[in-house]
Amino acid sequence: MGVSVPDAQVKIVGTKLEYSGPLLITHWGISGPAVLKLSSFAARQLAEMKYEFTTSVNWLNRKEEEVRELILQVKKNFPKRTLFRVNEIELPKRLWEYILYKLKIDGEQIIGNLSKDNLNRIVNTLINDQYEVKGKTTFKEEFVTCGGIDLKEVDFKTMESKLVPNLFFAGEVLDVDAITGGFNFQAAWTTGYIAGSEIGKRFSVKH
Numbered sequence: 001m002g003v004s005v006p007d008a009q010v011k012i013v014g015t016k017l018e019y020s021g022p023l024l025i026t027h028w029g030i031s032g033p034a035v036l037k038l039s040s041f042a043a044r045q046l047a048e049m050k051y052e053f054t055t056s057v058n059w060l061n062r063k064e065e066e067v068r069e070l071i072l073q074v075k076k077n078f079p080k081r082t083l084f085r086v087n088e089i090e091l092p093k094r095l096w097e098y099i100l101y102k103l104k105i106d107g108e109q110i111i112g113n114l115s116k117d118n119l120n121r122i123v124n125t126l127i128n129d130q131y132e133v134k135g136k137t138t139f140k141e142e143f144v145t146c147g148g149i150d151l152k153e154v155d156f157k158t159m160e161s162k163l164v165p166n167l168f169f170a171g172e173v174l175d176v177d178a179i180t181g182g183f184n185f186q187a188a189w190t191t192g193y194i195a196g197s198e199i200g201k202r203f204s205v206k207h
């Protein structure tokens with residue numbers, strides 16, 4: 001918890017969906033820009049999967065051969081170093097220790113004694129660490145809602161429904177969702193302004 005990596009790649013297994021960037025481990029799972037953006041871009045597919053899927057994390061966002069070569073170089077150059085002290089892998093210490101613990105590999109052993117099998121297991125976990133996702137966070141914790149009123153049914157000049165006269169839409173209720181950064185606020189304010197202006201023009205009472 002509280003550990004972050006600067007550049008991880010997160011994939012949804014069985015799809016082409018993936019995103020790279022900073023990743024944060026929280027008390028409930030994984031978060032950070034890579035995860036938030038992936039869940040935003042994948043929102044519809046994730047809903048279809050009923051939020052049950054397997055995610056794969058490449059902690060270093062590097063290719064298998066590169067990671068293997070990195071470890072082999074340390075093994076060659078510093079054979080007496082314990083696995084715990086291999087800092088060339090550039091992972092937060094606690095995460096590296098956790099990966100070894102998860103693989104039941106003794107971190108106190110010197111890297112010179114690392115078997116081929118354990119080397120493969122470490123490489124595989126660094127580039128393809130899989131976790132099951134079951135469900136999503138509780139209702140109202142989401143930043144923005146994907147889905148809503150079909151944009152084809154709305155006149156953008158007034159935000160009036162093309163199907164029901166004098167019915168106006170603005171903001172989150174529309175099928176608009178952006179990643180964070182103010183775009184959702186902007187969509188809400190702009191469409192609210194347009195709808196409000198039109199309603200004011202159309203229904204203002206002259207005294």
Ligand SMILES: Cc1cc2nc3c(=O)[nH]c(=O)nc-3n(C[C@H](O)[C@H](O)[C@H](O)COP(=O)(O)OP(=O)(O)OC[C@H]3O[C@@H](n4cnc5c(N)ncnc54)[C@H](O)[C@@H]3O)c2cc1C
Nearest residue numbers: 141142143144170171172173180181182183184185186188
């Ligand atoms: C935790 C969180 C973080 C976010 N961070 C960002 C961000 O960093 N950048 C960004 O761009 N966007 C962000 N958003 C999204 C952004 O807040 C929303 O997209 C935006 O506020 C939507 O505005 P809205 O007016 O359409 O809806 P809302 O702000 O949800 O307003 C709807 C209003 O209608 C009221 N209401 C509901 N039902 C009824 C009813 N029956 N009768 C009367 N009133 C009713 C509600 O009480 C509410 O006040 C975030 C959202 C959340 C939840």
